[in-house]
Amino acid sequence: MKHWLFLITLTSLLLAGCAPVGVEASSAVNSPPGIATGIDPDAWNSIPAGEFLSGQHEHPTAVDYDYQMMVTPVTNAQFARFLTDALASGEIKRGNVGIIDYYPGDVFHSVKHEIEISAGDYLLLPLDKDELRLVEDGDGFQSKTGYENHPVTMVTWFGAQAYCQFYGWRLPSEIEWEKAARGTDNRPFPWGETIDSHYANYYGSRDPFEVKTGKLGDTTPVGYYNGQTYSGFATLDSASPYGLYDMVGNVWEWTADVYKAQHYRYLRGGSKADYGYNLRVWTRNNAAPDYYSPNVGFRCARNAS
Amino acid sequence: MLSLKQRFDFLFRSTKGLVLVAIAMISLVTAIFGMLSGPMAELGVHDFVVRLLGIKLVEAEREGRIIMLYHSIAQAVVAIEVYLITAQVAMKGGQKVRINSTITVGYLTSMIFGLGFAYFGRFWVFHGLFIFGQSLVFFAGVMLAAALWPWNVEYHVKSRSYAHTRSGLDLERVAFFTMAVATLGSAIFGAVAGSNFGNGFEAFLAEDVIRQPYKTLLQDAIIGHLHIMLTLIAIAVTLIIGRWFDFKGPLHKIAMPLMIIGTIVISLGAWSVVVIEAAHTIIYVGSVFVMLAALMLVIFGWRELIREGLKAAGPKKSAVIAGLRRLLRDPLQFGALWQMVFMNFTVSGVGIFMAAKLDEVFRVWPWREERIVLTGHWHILSGIIATIILLYYADLAGLQGRARRWFGWSLIIFSNLAFASVTVFEMKRLFVSEAQQQPLVDTVMLLTDLGLAAVLVALALLMIWRLADLYWKRGRWVYELTETAGSGIDLTGEAAAPDRFRDPGAVGSHTAAAK
Secondary structure, rough: HHHHHHHHHHHHHHHHOOOOOOHHHHHHHOOOOOOOOOOOOOOEEEEEEEEEOOOOOOOOEEEEEEEEEOOOOOOOOHHHHHHHHHHHOOOOEEEEOOEEEOOOOOOOOOOOOOOOOOOEEEEEEOOOOOOEEEEEEEOOEEEOOOOOEEEEOOOHHHHHHHHHHOOOOEEEEEEEHHHHHHHHOOOEEEEOOOOOOHHHHHHHHOOOHHHHHHHOOOOOOOOOOOEEEEOOOOOOOOOOOOOOOOOOOEEEOOOOOOOHHHHHHHHOOOOOOOHHHHOOOOEEEEOOOOOOOOOOOOOOOEEEO | HHHHHHHHHHHHHHHHHHHHHHHHHHHHHHHHHHHOOOOHOOOHHHHHHHHOOOOOHHHHHHHHHHHHHHHHHHHHHHHHHHHHHHOOOOHHHHHHHHHHHHHHHHHHHHHHHHHHHOOOOOOHHHHHHHHHHHHHHHHHHHHHHHHHOOHHHHHHHOOOOOOOOOOOOOOHHHHHHHHHHHHHHHHHHHHHHHHHOOOOOOOOOOOOOOOOOOHHHHHHHHHHHHHHHHHHHHHHHHHHHHOOOOOHHHHHHHHHHHHHHHHHHHHHHHHHOOOOOOOOHHHHHHHHHHHHHHHHHHHHHHHHHHHHHHHHHOOOOOOHHHHHHHHHHHHHHHHHHHHHHHHHHHHHHHHHHHHHHHHHHHOOOOHHHHHHHHHHHHHHHHHHHHHHHHHHHHHHOOOOOOHHHHHHHHHHHHHHHHHHHHHHHHOOHHHHOOOHHHHHHHHHHHHHHHHHHHHHHHHHHHHHHHHHHHOOOOOHHHHHOOOHOOOOOOOOHHHHHHHOOOOOOOOOOOOOOOO
C-alpha cells in the first residue's frame, strides 16, 4: 500500500511538472506593463579611441578611432518606424513569409561546414510568427501595445544590418561592441565584477516579466536595469562605463563582422534565456545570418564624425 | 591505536577500501561543487557555500576551474578502475601494491591541491602539486601497462572458454593492456596541449572552439583528448564488468578481438584529429567494433541471468516469465548491463544523429544551443559510467536483500529519468519552437533535478552506511580486511573468474560475484 501511495505521489508530482504553464504564460506575454524606464532609446553615447583589454584573457587591443553606439538596443517602436518608412521608400520589400532585402553576398571559401551566402534577397523579419511584437495596420507597422520600448526581436542579421544602413549607420564590430561594454579595465560585466538578478535580465533572474512567463523569460524594456525600483522589484544601475544599457542580458546583439571561411555572424551579450555566465562581456555566440529568435536583437554604431 | 591502524589498512590497502575512499572523495567533491551551479545556484545555496568555504570565484577563471574540477573527478574514476583491474587481472602482488599506492597518492594530491588552486586562490605551489599528482597517476598507468603485459606465458589462459590465440595468449588481457597503453598515449596527447594552454592560462573548453573553421593543432588535440579519455574510461569499465560476469564462451571470443581492434582504431582516430580531416570516420569505425563487443557482453550477461532463472524455476513455470523475473531480480547485475544499452539512446544515438544531421540541423541552431548538446551528451556518458561503477561497487560492498533492490532500482530508474530528460532538453528545438519551450523546459528540468537528486540520495545513503560501518568493531570492513590480508587484494583473477585457471575445456559455474 505504501508503495502505491509513493508511486501515486511521484506520478502526481511529475504530471504537475507537465501542467500547461504556457496558457497563463501566453496571456501574460501578450499584456505586459509598458514600463517607462527613463532611458531614451534614441540616445547615442561616444566611445573614445584607445586601447582596451579584449577577451577572457585580456589581450590589449587598440581601437584607434572614436565611435558612437546606441544607448539601448533598437526597440519595437523604432523598428516599426523603420519598416513603415523603408517599405514606403522602396528600400526593402515584402517576400513570401516576411520582409526581404537584397544582400550582395559574401566571398565563399568552400571550407567544411561553410554555407555560401550568395547575392540575392534575404529575409529581414518573418511576418508569420506569433512571437513577433510588431503588427501591421493600414499605414504600416507599429509595436504591439506595451512592447514599444522593449528590444525588437525576431530580426535576422540581414534585418539588423538593413535597419542600421537605412539611417546611414552600421552594426558594431565585435571589438567595438566589447569595448563599449567593458571600458578599459578587465571587468567581466559592464557594471563590474559580479552578477546578480538586480543587474540584468537572464535565465532565472526573477524579474517581474520572468515571474509571469517562466525562467526562459520575457524581454524587459530597454534601460530597465538603471537603479529604479519597479513595483517592488529593485534594479541596480547596470550601465557600461560609457553609459550604455542592456549591453548584456535581455537579448543577444548581432555584430557586423564577416569572417573568412564561415557564414556565421556573431552575437554578443547573452539573453533573457541564458545563464548568467553567458553574460560575461567576452562570451560569443553565433548563428547563420538568416537566423531569428525571440532572444536576439541588435543596436547600431556610427563613426564619431 | 591498533583499531585506527586496521581501519587505515582497510581504507588504503584493500581494494574495496580504496574504491570506497575514491567514491567518497568524488561524492564529497560533487556535493560541494555541485552547489555552485544548477538549481542550487538558483536557490541561493551557491552564495552561502561560497561565503562559508571562502571560495574565490573570478569570472575569467571559470573555464580553468571547470577543467581542474573535471580532471580531479576523472582521475579518481581512473583510480577506481585501476584498483578493480589490479584486483581482477592476475599480476604479481608487488606490482599491485606499487600501482595502487602510486595512483592513490597521485589522484588525492591532484584532487586536493588542484581544487585548492582552482577554488581557493591561485597559490602556485598547489598548481605544481596538481601537476605532480597527475604525473603520479600517469606513472601508475605505466606500471599498470607493464604489469598487464600479456605475452608472459605465466598469464596465458588455461581454459578454452576464453578468447585466446593458439599459443594461449589471453585476448582479454590483451584488451586490458591495449586500453592501458592507449590511455597513456591519450594522456600524453592531452598533456602536451594542456601544457601549452596552461602556460599563461589561456584555458578554454573544447565546446567553445567547435565552430572555428581553422583550429590550431593544439586546439584539435584538446578536443581529441577529452573524447578519447572518456571513451577509454568507458572501454575499461566494460572490460571490468566483463570480469564481474565472468564473460566467456563464443561471444567472448568474438568480442575481445573486436574490443582490441576497436580500442586501437578509435585511439588512432582521435589522435589523428590534429592532422586528418577524415578522423571522425576512423573514430566511427572503431566505435562500431567497441560497441559490438559491449553488445556481446550484454547478451552474454543477460542470457546467463535468464538461464539461472530458468534452472531455478524448473519445468513447471512459464519459461518467459521465469527468465524475465530472474533477469530483473538483481538490479545491480541487470543494471550494470542495462546502463550500457541505455547509453545508446542518450549518447551514441545522439552522437550519430548529430554527426548525420550536423549541417542540416545542429549548425542551423545558434552555437550556444549546439554547445548544450555537446556538453549534455558528454556529461551523460560520464554519469552512466559512474552509475555502472556504483552498481558494481554496491555488489562488492555486500549490499543485500531489500537495500540491494532499492539501491539498484533507484539508481537505474532515476538516472535514466535524469539522462533521458537532459537528452530531451538538448534536442528541444527538434520538438518545439524557441518561443514555446517554457513548458517543456520546466518539465524536463524538474525531472532532471528529481532524477539526479534521487541518485545522489541513494549514493549518500550507501556512503553513510559504509561510513557507519567503520565505527563498528566488527563491521563489514573487518571481514573485507581479513579477506585481503593475504595478498593485499580481494578480487584475484582466481576469485573473479574461477574458470579461467581451470583445465582446458572445463566449463564451470557462473561468476563468483553473482549472488
